[in-house]
Amino acid sequence: MKIEDPQLWERVEACPGQVLCRPGDRTDSLYLIRSGRVELTESGNTRIVGPGEFFGELDFAQPGSSQLMVCALEDTSLLRIDGKGLENQLRERRGGEKLRLRKLLGRGDRLIFLC
Numbered sequence: 001m002k003i004e005d006p007q008l009w010e011r012v013e014a015c016p017g018q019v020l021c022r023p024g025d026r027t028d029s030l031y032l033i034r035s036g037r038v039e040l041t042e043s044g045n046t047r048i049v050g051p052g053e054f055f056g057e058l059d060f061a062q063p064g065s066s067q068l069m070v071c072a073l074e075d076t077s078l079l080r081i082d083g084k085g086l087e088n089q090l091r092e093r094r095g096g097e098k099l100r101l102r103k104l105l106g107r108g109d110r111l112i113f114l115c
Helices: 057-061 083-093 101-105
Strands: 009-014 019-021 029-035 038-042 045-049 069-072 076-082
Touching: 029 057, 076 083
Parallel strands: none
Antiparallel strands: 009 076, 019 069, 029 076, 038 045, 038 069
């Protein structure tokens, strides 16, 4: 698996004020922040995340409608990791073994495994 694989990873650039996700958007992606900061709002709670942090792990673990409002606070560079593409690649590489990545990502508040 190569990081340049467009089926798995996509570089995303956002400018200040750009909305990356709204509640109700369909998604199964995990976003890793390379530089910049974004504001995450869910159920009235707001937090700011920056380089080395990630968001979207719940959407990645259980694809469906997002609960997050995500807005770039400054010029921000992210990696968007496609859940379905990653799952398919892992399944092919692992010979059909049960994929546990989604379960793992749903447990922690730090990204500890990305193949």
